[in-house]
Amino acid sequence: xxxxxxxxxxQALFAALRPIAPEATPEEVRGDLPLRDQIDLDSMDxxxxxxxxxxxxxxxxxxxxxxxxxxxxAIVAYLQxxxxxxxxxxxx
Amino acid sequence: xxxxKLPSLGADMEKGTLLEWRVRPGEAVTxxxxxxxxxTTKAAVDVESWQEGIVHELLVEPGATVAVGTTLAxxxxxxxxxxxxxxxxxxxxxxxxxxxxPAVAATTERRVSPAARKRAQELGVDIDAVQGAGPxxxxxxxxxxxxxxxxxxxxxDRARALxxxxxxxxxRSKREIxxxxxxxxxxxxxxxxxLRRENERRPVTERLLVACxxxxxxxxxxxxxxxxxxxxxxxxxxxxxAVHLGVAISLRGGGLIAPAIHDVDRLSLAGLxxxxxxxxxxxxxxxxxxxxxxxxxxTVTNLGEQSxxxxxxxxxxxxxxxxxxxxxxxxxxxxQGEVRPAPTVTASLSADHRASDGHDGALFLxxxxxxxxxxxxx
Amino acid sequence: MSAGATISYxxxxxxxxxEAMQRDPRxxxxxxxxxxxxxxxxxxxxxxxxxxxxxxxxxxxxxxAFVGAGIGAALGGMRxxxxxxxxxxxxxxxxxIINNAATLRHMSGGQFSVPLVIRMATGAGRQLxxxxxxxxxxxYAHIPGLRILAPATxxxxxxxxAPALADPDPVLIFEHVQLxxxxxxxxxxxxxxxxxxxxxxxxxxxxSLVTYGGSLGKALLAAERLAGxxxxxxxxxxxxxxxxxxxxxxxxxxxTHRAVIIDEGWRSGSLSAEVSARIAESIFYSLDAPVLRxxxxxxxxxxxxxxxxxxxPQVPDIVAAVKEIVSGHD
Numbered sequence: 001x002x003x004x005x006x007x008x009x010x011q012a013l014f015a016a017l018r019p020i021a022p023e024a025t026p027e028e029v030r031g032d033l034p035l036r037d038q039i040d041l042d043s044m045d046x047x048x049x050x051x052x053x054x055x056x057x058x059x060x061x062x063x064x065x066x067x068x069x070x071x072x073x074a075i076v077a078y079l080q081x082x083x084x085x086x087x088x089x090x091x092x
Numbered sequence: 093x094x095x096x097k098l099p100s101l102g103a104d105m106e107k108g109t110l111l112e113w114r115v116r117p118g119e120a121v122t123x124x125x126x127x128x129x130x131x132t133t134k135a136a137v138d139v140e141s142w143q144e145g146i147v148h149e150l151l152v153e154p155g156a157t158v159a160v161g162t163t164l165a166x167x168x169x170x171x172x173x174x175x176x177x178x179x180x181x182x183x184x185x186x187x188x189x190x191x192x193x194p195a196v197a198a199t200t201e202r203r204v205s206p207a208a209r210k211r212a213q214e215l216g217v218d219i220d221a222v223q224g225a226g227p228x229x230x231x232x233x234x235x236x237x238x239x240x241x242x243x244x245x246x247x248x249d250r251a252r253a254l255x256x257x258x259x260x261x262x263x264r265s266k267r268e269i270x271x272x273x274x275x276x277x278x279x280x281x282x283x284x285x286x287l288r289r290e291n292e293r294r295p296v297t298e299r300l301l302v303a304c305x306x307x308x309x310x311x312x313x314x315x316x317x318x319x320x321x322x323x324x325x326x327x328x329x330x331x332x333x334a335v336h337l338g339v340a341i342s343l344r345g346g347g348l349i350a351p352a353i354h355d356v357d358r359l360s361l362a363g364l365x366x367x368x369x370x371x372x373x374x375x376x377x378x379x380x381x382x383x384x385x386x387x388x389x390x391t392v393t394n395l396g397e398q399s400x401x402x403x404x405x406x407x408x409x410x411x412x413x414x415x416x417x418x419x420x421x422x423x424x425x426x427x428q429g430e431v432r433p434a435p436t437v438t439a440s441l442s443a444d445h446r447a448s449d450g451h452d453g454a455l456f457l458x459x460x461x462x463x464x465x466x467x468x469x470x
Numbered sequence: 471m472s473a474g475a476t477i478s479y480x481x482x483x484x485x486x487x488x489e490a491m492q493r494d495p496r497x498x499x500x501x502x503x504x505x506x507x508x509x510x511x512x513x514x515x516x517x518x519x520x521x522x523x524x525x526x527x528x529x530x531x532x533x534x535a536f537v538g539a540g541i542g543a544a545l546g547g548m549r550x551x552x553x554x555x556x557x558x559x560x561x562x563x564x565x566x567i568i569n570n571a572a573t574l575r576h577m578s579g580g581q582f583s584v585p586l587v588i589r590m591a592t593g594a595g596r597q598l599x600x601x602x603x604x605x606x607x608x609x610y611a612h613i614p615g616l617r618i619l620a621p622a623t624x625x626x627x628x629x630x631x632a633p634a635l636a637d638p639d640p641v642l643i644f645e646h647v648q649l650x651x652x653x654x655x656x657x658x659x660x661x662x663x664x665x666x667x668x669x670x671x672x673x674x675x676x677x678s679l680v681t682y683g684g685s686l687g688k689a690l691l692a693a694e695r696l697a698g699x700x701x702x703x704x705x706x707x708x709x710x711x712x713x714x715x716x717x718x719x720x721x722x723x724x725x726t727h728r729a730v731i732i733d734e735g736w737r738s739g740s741l742s743a744e745v746s747a748r749i750a751e752s753i754f755y756s757l758d759a760p761v762l763r764x765x766x767x768x769x770x771x772x773x774x775x776x777x778x779x780x781x782x783p784q785v786p787d788i789v790a791a792v793k794e795i796v797s798g799h800d
Contacts, residue, residue, distance in 0.1 A: 021344070040344070042397040043301050044372050054296045063291045063299065207727045207758040227797045232758045233727060 003083045004057070009076045016052035020045050031072040059083070093180050094143045094167040100160045101132050101139075101385035104261045104409075108132050109157040110164065119147045121167060126381065128164065133253040134349050135375070139382040145169045148177060151184065162188065203230035215240040218252070254347040265406050269324075270445040273404045276457045278464055280420055280435045286467040302420065303394050304365045306439075308470045310415050311335045311356035313459035314390050319448035320413035320441070320456050321390045329412060329447035338388025338408065339368065341375045350408060351380050352388035361470060396420055402438035412444035413453075415460070480650040482627035483513045483589075487551065490631055491521050494549055497635060500527040500536060501553030501589075510555045511591055511650050533563035537588065541571050541640075544586040549635050554590040557606045557644065571640040572615030583638040587631065593646040593684045593734055594782055600770035603778075605734040607644040607683070608741035611711040617641045618711040619665055622686040624654040626709060629663025637665070644711075646684030646734075668709050668718040674702035677792050678722040680745055681732040682708040685783055689732050692788035701796050711741055716748045720756075723749055727758035730791045732783050737765040759795035764788050 004012065010026075017024045024039045035041065041049065050061050050069075059082050061069070068078040098108055108130040115127045126138040127147075145167030152164045163184045168177065204219055208231045212219040219231065222239040226232035265271075283305055291299045314321040314335050322331035335357040338350035353359070353367045374380055391411060395403045396419040403416035418438040425434045439460055443453045463470060477485075490497045498521075499514060505528040508515030518526040529536035533554055540552040554560045560567065567588070574582045594603030611618045617637060621627045627645070634641040671686065672693050679689040686707050693703040704722050708714065723729045729749055733742035742763045749761050767781040 023344070043303070044369065047299060047301060048369070048373070050299075051296060060296050063288065205727075205758040206755045210755040227759060227795055230759070234758075 006076050006080065009057075009079050010072065012056050013053070013072065013075060013079075016049055016056055020048050020052070029072060031076075034070045035072060035075070053079070057083075093148075093169055093172045093176060094145050095163045095180070095184065096127065096141055096143075096165040096167055098130065098158055098160050098162050098164055099139065099382050099386060101130065101137050101382050102134065104257060104264075105132050105160055105385075107157055107159045108137075110152050110154050111136055112154050113150055113165075114138075115147050115150075115165075117147050117149060121145055121147060129379075130382070132385065133257045134385070135380050136378045137380045137382050137385050141167070143167065148172075149181070151188075203228060205230055205232050208232050208236045211236045212239075221252070251346050254343070254349075258347060261408060262406050265409050269407050269409065269412075271407060271442050272445050272450055272453065273440065273442050274450065274453045274457055275402055275404075275438055275440040276461055277423070277425075277436050277438050278461045279425060280437055280464065283464050283467045284420070284435055298362055298365070300361055300365050301368075303417075304361050304368065305464060305467055305470055306394065306415075306417050307337055307339070307353070307356055307368070307392055308359070308361060308364055309460045309463035310390070310392055311337055312463055312470070313456050315357045316459055317452060317456040319452040320415075320443055322412060322447070323389070323410040324412050324444055324447055325410050329444075332389040334389065336387050336389045338391030338411070339371060340391060340393035340405075341372055344376060349375055349380070349385075350388060350391045350393075351375055351384040352386075354383070390415065392417070396437065402440050404440055405442045407442055407444055412447035414442045416440040416442070476653055476655050477624060478650070479621075479624055479627045479645075479652045479654075480511065480513055482624045482656065483631075483645065484515065484517070486628050486631035487514060487517060488520065490549075490551070490635055491517070491525055494635070496547065496549040497551065498525040498527065498543075498548065499551045499553065500529050500540065502529055502531060502536075502555050504528060504553050509553065511645075511647070513589075513645075513650070514553070533559050534566060537563035537566040538570070540586050540588070541566055541574075541584055544571075544584045544640075545574070545582055549585055549587075551587045551589060551631075551635070554588060556602060556604075556647070557590050557592040558602050558604050560588075560590055560606070567610070567616070567640070567642070568613055572613050575639060576615060584640045585635070585638050586640045587634045587643065588640070589643045589645060591647045591650075592644040593648060594766075594771045594778060595648045595684070597773060597775055597778060598647075599773040603771035605684075605736075605766070607642075607711055608733070608735040608739075608744075610642050610644075611714075611741055611744070613712070615639065616712060617665065619643045620683040620709060620711055621645065622649065622683050622707050622709070624652070625657055625660040626663060628656055629660035630665055633663060633665045641665075644683060648684045652687075665710055666713075666715065668715040669707045670704060670718065670722065671707050672703070672705040674704035674726065676702045676726055676796050677704070677728040677730060678719065678726045679703050679705045679730050679732060679788065679792070680708065680719055680722075681706070682711060682741075683734070685732045685734050688783060688785050689788060691785045692792070695785065695789055696792055701792060703792060708741075708745075714744065714748070716745075716752065719745060719749065720753050724753055724756045727756055728761075728795050729757075730762045730764060730788065730795070732764045732788055734766055734783060736768050737763055738768060740765060762791045762795055764791050 014026055021039045029038050054060055069075050111129040111131050113128045115121055121127055121141050121144060123142060123144055124140050127141045128139050130137050130139050148166040148168040150165045152158055209219055211233050217236050217240045222231050222235050224231035225235050287300060287302060318331040321335055334355055336352040336354050337356045338352050340348055340350045342348045351371055353371060356364060390413055391408050392415045393403060393405050394417045396417050399419045402418040405414040405416050407414045420435050420437045422433045423436045424431050439457060441453045441457050503510055504514045505518040505526045537552055540550040543550045571584045571586055574584050592607055593605050607618060607620060610616055619630050621630050681689045689705050693705050696703050704726055706719060706722055731742040731745050733740055735741055742765055746761045764783045764787045771781055772778055
C-alpha cells in the first residue's frame with residue numbers, strides 16, 4: 001500500500017467516523033481539540049472507529065496506542081508514523 | 093397452513109406499521125428469515141418468521157398500522173388444500189373485520205377544533221402533544237395556549253414518539269413496581285489486567301470491551317439467582333430459564349432502546365462481543381429484529397462512559413430488575429489493612445420487590461462481583 | 471315620536487306608518503281589516519280616520535288579489551304598504567310575491583321596479599295552533615329579489631319602514647306576534663336605521679348567540695343567565711334576513727370562536743342552517759367548537775300551551791347549548 005499524505009489520511013479518518021457519528025464533519029470538528037470532547041463517542045463507538053481505520057488503511061492500532069488518538073491532528077500524525085513504520089513513543 | 097402474525101416487539105407495543113415486505117408470494121420462508129420490516133414507535137424492526145412455509149398471501153399492505161396479533165400473511169405448508177386455504181382466508185378476514193369494529197370505538201377519534209389547530213400552527217405547538225380539556229375532550233384554543241405556555245416542544249416525529257414510549261413505560265414502572273436499590277463497589281484490577289492481555293494478543297477485529305465482561309458476569313449471576321431474571325405478569329413473577337440481556341443503547345438523536353442479546357450466559361466472550369457490536373450498530377441504524385425487541389429478561393445499562401459513579405435505574409416493565417454500571421477509575425481501596433489505589437466500578441441493582449427481596453439482590457450482586465474477579469473463567 | 475318615551479312595539483309601528491303617509495302622498499296602506507277594524511293586531515288603529523279610505527283600504531279576503539294589486543300600484547308609481555294578516559296566509563300570495571314582485575326588475579332588464587312593502591305577523595307562542603303559528607321568513611329569505619327584515623326592537627319597529635319604502639325593490643317586514651305588546655324606550659338611533667346591517671346587542675367574549683325577531687329576547691335572557699355563571703355571551707340580532715349581513719356574524723365569531731344560532735323556524739333547510747353554513751364556509755379555522763342551533767322541534771306547532779312551549783326554543787335550551795360548547799370555562 002502506498003503511503004498517504006496528511007490530507008488523504010484526514011479524509012479517510014472522517015470517512016471512518018461518518019457511519020459512527022454522522023454529526024462529526026470537518027466543518028464541525030476542530031482538529032486541535034480532543035475528539036471525544038467534541039462528539040459523543042463511547043468505547044464501542046471508539047472501537048468501531050479503530051476498526052474502520054483498520055479496514056480502510058490496513059493499520060492495526062493496539063489498545064496501548066489509544067492514548068495517541070486524541071485530536072484529529074494527533075491521529076493523523078500517529079497514522080503517518082505508523083505508515084512509515086516508526087512507532088511513536090508511548091503516551092504519558 | 094401458518095398464520096404469520098404481528099408479534100409484540102416489546103411489552104409496551106400495541107400496534108405497528110408495516111414498512112415493507114421482504115418476501116413475495118410463492119417464496120419459501122426458512123426459520124429465522126426476516127419476512128418484513130415493522131415500525132414500532134421505537135425503531136424499524138426486522139420481523140422474523142419462526143416457522144417454515146411458502147408465502148401464500150400477504151394480507152397487509154405496507155403503510156398499514158395494525159394491532160399486535162393481526163395476521164400479516166399466510167404461509168402454505170405441504171399438504172394444504174386450496175379449500176383449507178380459502179376457508180382460513182375467510183376466517184382471517186372475518187376476524188380482522190371483527191377486530192376493526194371495536195377498535196374504531198375504542199380508539200376514540202381525537203377531537204381538535206379548527207381554531208385550535210390554527211393556533212397551534214401559529215404558536216409552533218405540537219397539536220398531538222396537547223391534552224384536550226374542551227367539550228368531549230376536544231383540544232381547544234385554550235388547551236393549545238396552555239400547551240404553548242408550558243413550552244411544549246415540537247421535535248421530530250420519531251424522537252417524540254420514542255420519548256412518549258419511554259415516558260409511558262417509565263411512568264408505568266414507577267407507578268407499579270416497588271423498586272429497591274443496592275450498590276456494590278467492585279475491584280476491577282484483575283479483570284482489566286486480563287482484558288489488556290487478551291486484547292494485546294487479539295486482532296483488532298476481535299478486541300473485547302469491559303462491557304462484555306459485565307454482561308457475561310450479570311448473565312451468569314442471573315442464572316444462579318433467577319429472582320432478578322424474568323417477567324412480572326398478571327400479578328405474579330415468572331422467572332425465565334433463558335437469560336436474554338437487554339442492552340441499554342442511547343440513540344444519537346436522543347432517547348434509548350434496550351434490545352436483547354439472547355442466551356448471554358451461554359455465549360463465549362468473543363461471541364458476546366460480536367453480538368453487542370452488531371446490536372449497537374443496528375440499533376443506531378434503526379434495523380433491529382423482532383426477536384431482539386420483544387424479550388429481554390433483564391436489562392443492563394452502562395453509564396460509566398459519561399463519567400457518573402453509579403446509576404440507579406428504572407426497571408423496564410415487565411422485567412423485574414435492571415443492573416447499572418458506573419465509571420471505572422482508580423479509587424482508594426483497603427487491602428489487608430492498607431489503602432491502595434485500584435480501578436473500581438460501582439455495580440448497582442434496581443429490583444422489583446414483588447419478585448425478590450434485598451437479600452436475593454445482595455447475593456446476586458455479590459456473585460457479579462466474584463465473577464468479575466475471575467475474568468478468565470467468564 | 472320623540473326619543474326617550476316608553477312606547478309599545480305596536481305603537482312604534484303605527485308611528486312609522488303615520489309618518490310615512492304624512493311625508494309621501496304616494497304611500498298608502500291596504501290589507502284585511504286594516505281600516506275600520508284598525509288591523510288584526512291593532513297596528514293601524516286610528517289611521518283610517520286620520521288619512522281617509524283612499525289611503526287606508528280594507529281589502530277582500532284574497533291575498534293573491536290584494537298583493538297583486540299592491541305590485542301593480544308599485545309598478546304604477548305608488549308606494550304601497552300591504553299588510554298580510556300573518557305569514558300563514560301569505561302562502562296564498564306566494565305566486566305574486568315570488569313570481570312577480572321578486573322577478574320583475576330582472577325580467578324587464580331593469581326597466582321596472584317594484585317599490586312595495588309587505589308587512590306581516592309571524593311566529594308562534596299565542597296558542598293559535600299549527601296553521602297560524604308558522605315562522606316562514608326563512609323561506610322568503612331564500613328568494614333573490616326580496617329584502618327580508620325582522621324588526622325585533624322598538625327602535626327597529628319604528629325605524630325600518632322608512633328605509634324599506636325608500637328601497638326601489640320589494641321589502642317584506644316580519645313582525646313577530648309576541649312582540650306587539652312589548653314596550654320599551656325609543657332611542658335616538660331609530661332615525662338612522664340601517665336595513666343592511668345586523669346589530670350586536672350585547673358584547674361578550676365566550677360565545678356568539680346569533681338570532682333575530684321573536685327569539686332575540688330569549689337570547690338576551692339566556693345571556694343574562696350565563697353571565698351569572700361566568701360565561702360572557704355576545705348577542706347578535708340579524709335584523710336583515712336577506713341579504714344576510716354575514717360579516718357582522720363573522721366578526722363576532724372570529725373573537726368568540728363559538729356560535730349558537732337561535733331560530734324559531736324548523737331546523738331543516740332553515741335560516742339557521744344558512745348562517746351555520748356561512749360560518750363553516752368562511753371562518754372554519756376560527757371555530758373552537760361545533761356550531762350549534764336551537765330551533766323549533768320539527769312538528770306542526772301544537773295548540774296546548776305546555777306542548778307549544780316544549781316545541782319552541784326556550785331560554786334553558788339556549789343556556790344548555792352554550793354550556794355544551796363552552797366547557798372547561800373558569
